[in-house]
Amino acid sequence: MNSISAIKELIEQHLGISISMDEPRGQLTLGVDELVPVCDLLWRNPATYFDSLSCLTAIDNGLEAGTLEIIYTLYSIPNHLTCHLRLELPRLDSAGALPEVPTISHIWKTADWHEREAYDLVGVKFKDHPDLRRILLPEDWKGHPLRKDYDDPDTYHGVKVKY
Numbered sequence: 001m002n003s004i005s006a007i008k009e010l011i012e013q014h015l016g017i018s019i020s021m022d023e024p025r026g027q028l029t030l031g032v033d034e035l036v037p038v039c040d041l042l043w044r045n046p047a048t049y050f051d052s053l054s055c056l057t058a059i060d061n062g063l064e065a066g067t068l069e070i071i072y073t074l075y076s077i078p079n080h081l082t083c084h085l086r087l088e089l090p091r092l093d094s095a096g097a098l099p100e101v102p103t104i105s106h107i108w109k110t111a112d113w114h115e116r117e118a119y120d121l122v123g124v125k126f127k128d129h130p131d132l133r134r135i136l137l138p139e140d141w142k143g144h145p146l147r148k149d150y151d152d153p154d155t156y157h158g159v160k161v162k163y
């Protein structure tokens with residue numbers, strides 16, 4: 001398996017789902033409900049064997065777009081192949097709460113810290129994560145600093161934040 005289009009076909013055949021592919025970026029775009037089955041297939045299938053989650057990046061597309069993106073970068077060491085999976089979700093759910101996606105930390109252990117960072121800085125919750133709490137900021141920090149609408153506090157526990 002040496003191309004993203006071949007991986008797309010494999011996913012569609014094995015899981016019976018349709019996913020889109022961004023040719024210029026080389027990314028496969030998934031729905032949230034498809035994330036765990038696709039990741040599990042890409043990890044377990046000997047033809048792909050993506051044994052490494054190299055990176056998980058959460059991006060705020062801004063208030064105008066009203067969406068967040070999560071990009072998963074998978075790497076297969078034996079096959080020397082990289083695959084990018086992309087999820088797009090609303091900045092807030094229908095009740096006004098932070099968006100939630102399923103964890104993949106049971107597939108790749110590195111997702112544990114990557115997901116905690118995305119939660120901490122961008123405000124994406126990962127359902128069934130074994131330890132979803134802040135990783136860089138203090139537990140009582142308000143907000144998520146990489147969101148486009150985030151305002152730095154003036155002080156934190158009496159210490160000036162803005163300089």
